[in-house]
Amino acid sequence: MTSGTAHTSVGAEPPDSPLELTVNGRPRRALVRSHHTLLEVLRTDLGLTGTKECCLVGECGACTVILDGRSVDACLVLALEAAGSDVVTIEGLAAADGLDALQQAFLDHGAAQCGFCIPGQLVAARALLQAIPEPSRAEVEDGLAGNLCRCAGYEQIIEAVLDAAERQARPAAVHAPERASAPKGPPAGPDPASVPDARVAPQ
């Protein structure tokens, strides 16, 4: 007969500790438990669920964030280690006026399938382009080697990163690719004149 319980003696819980850090340019505070990771704090305490959780052992890259300029697996960083740091997550990637070049390139190349790995891929790609603004294909493969995609849209992801690098390096020379979502058919907003009069009161 075996006993299945694993009795660990749990002493008094250490008190929660205050954490201050900058996330996507905003100063944030939280009271965190000492064993909680940066990933848990981002997702649970700060409600930033764009950063994903999969393996929790630093192998899949779904939780990739930029910590003081370096891409890290947020599941491997204790939250308190990130005190005072500057963190960029997927939510902080977009420019104020819309998608950034990487996001637009991922969209245009059909790089996101189920999308679950994509926040991690994009953040890792952002860190890569910060370090190497015009990477070779091999450098992109190396830079994203820690980010698993089971939909395996790797070719389209790599093409998107190379394209985004190109767009950033030569913004004026690059036109939106053909398949960007240029609306076809009627104009891009409802034509008020053609919409039935909304002020007619129901009878």
Place this chain on the structure above:
Amino acid sequence: MRGQAGAAPGSDDRGDREIGGSPNRVGGIDRVTGRQVYVADVPLDDPLHVKLVTVDAARAGIRSIDPSAALREPGVRLVMTPQDLPRPMPRFGPQFRDRPVLAVGETKFDGDPVAAVAAETLDAAEEGARRVRIEWEALPAVSTLDAALAPTAPLVQDQALRPDDPLSGTNVLREHRYGWGDVEAAIAGAAVIVEGTYEFPMVTQFAIEPHAYIAAPDGDGIAVWSATQHPNWLQRVIASILGLPLAKVRILSPDPGGAFGGKQHAKYEPLLAYMALRAGRPVRLVLSLEETFQAVRRGASRVHVRSGFREDGRLAFREVDADYLIGAYADIADRTVAKGSYTSAGPYAIPAVRIRARSVLSHTVPSTAFRGFGNPQQIWAVESNMDESARVLGIDPVELRLRNLAPRGETFIPGDTPADGIWAEAVQRAARRIGWGTPLPAGRGRGVAVGLKSGPTTGLSHATVRLLADGSVVVYSGTSDMGQGARTIFAQIAAHELGAPLEWVTVVMGDTAVVPYDQQTSASRSSVIMGNAVLAACRDVQAKIRAMAATLEDVPAEAIAVDAGRVRLPDRELPIREVLVRGLGRLGGEVTGLGEARKDADPQHPLGGTAAFYEFNCTAVEVGVDEATGDITVYRHVTVSDVGRALNAAQVRGQDEGAAIMGLGHTLMERLLLDADGRIRNLGAIDYKIPTTLDLPVLIESEVVENGDGPGPYGAKGMSEGALLPVAPAIAAAVRDATGVVIRDLPLSPERVWRALRERDAAAEAPTLPG
């Protein structure tokens, strides 16, 4: 299916609209901004967090479960044990009602939960789970085919679950036999017979989103969130287990973060439903990746293939004898065995065929659907056998396929759908693209293989389309978009048919309280069956627009045609939108269309229905083998799928290349390893490797064959699995071409290849013994 077989519904004109182009994915912006909400991200008011309680054994007898220490843990609100569930234990399953909500008396696989803890925080739930005191003893377990089939093997399934089944005293869940022609005569007349046994290991789906579930009381019913591929099926399971009407069970199914078959059938949703009702609060369970490995996998197999040929290389007969190692609960595994084996003779015209396949229960993780659905195991065996046969016959492997492929229109499986594509075209294009027959550098080799899979055998999809007052469109569909891009396809169809820009189309999915019925999201059916339902709903809208136009223009309706966004009057054409706005008048409103598409069952058919279509792929590869390490480099990977019509070029490419790379995973590196007691040794991402950017072929090229000969909209066929099917035999054939070694087990890991190379060298050096 209505309008099936050759007569493609929908206009054949690719037109100016979006069909066949690569518009951005509908839902793409949320996916690149982190705003896409998966089950783990759903905001909830005051949820409890759930942790499963398991024992560390493949099979254990449970003597007692004591929750008292767990209940004393701060924050723990509920410990669910079998005692807290109805008696007898409620069971469920798509083929057999054999899976209990919680294991009762005995666990049957490594990870089979015996209890679950709900607490205010995840930390408390985990601590509570550790404190549930379980008295258990390990029981003898079977985790290999040989052990499970031994006459003295312990029975995995309780015999009482299938009382009238003569096999219930064994671990064989089902035995399937198919065939035609006079095999004995064909054996006697064959010029050459080639046979071999091929093994395929357990592998796991490894969706990057681990499985997650939520349940919450919802008025006088229940709401369940699950990243399920089959929301309506789950609704039926929950309703029947809880004794609720369907209308009181609401399934919310956020887009799965990858599914690959693993998210088809209910797993822990019934448990969560009971816990939510008991706690009176929302409960959420997010499995770890390790727990996900313990929830789903592909069936392992051992397949013996025997093929007979005439002198000219034409197949005279084929015999297939397959055993699949399925898990402890049947899930949909036996169906994968039945369906994967039914087409196992391949896409060839063969006069005599005999197939036997068994699903064998074991004390392992329940195997379930996984991209390819029972076919990759068979295709690994049969196509490897074709390659070996080509050598014995002295016929080029490409030529051997071409000589035997069934031409379009030919019945190659008696009683089933005839060959529905020009399959030779895919083979010829793959061969041309890879440079088949041209010289190669030393140490390189080429291989080719084909794969065939039967599409859905039954289907039923309903769709609703609303054309709103400004000409924008809302499509309602019960399909799940798990990355294959179903939303985009439906939006493209609606945009094309109703003349709206794609940006004006919204596709609503994922809530059974809102969308009409869809049978399931599987077998690469959605573009075809739900696609046809969406098309039919658009046609319904078009018919109403036509009636409007007839009234407005005072023209008989028969004189008006409406298609591709245009209203064609006898003297002129108008955009649908213009007629709509005039027709609706001052009160506005909208025009609603309903659509249905079905593929009816055929009770006489061994699978319960004929194939709606076939997926066909030819894969040709060029590899190099490092003789010192056994490492394989894939220099080129050419994958050519017969898709009928590519409705979205970028998505088709994503599916083809993604399936190809997933196929390289089980070909080169993936395998679940069990210890002697049946527990999984390589649980999780550190020890179970899947392809990364560093494992890609140097060059991967995908092409499609488009002859518009599918039953879906505009001639489309389903296509999301084909490119995975023949990867393993193509790579193995190339390794044989490069090195001369034949390997019949997967994966073709460096170690396995290295050993095979050493054996080859040892055999070459061994002195020939006299007589």
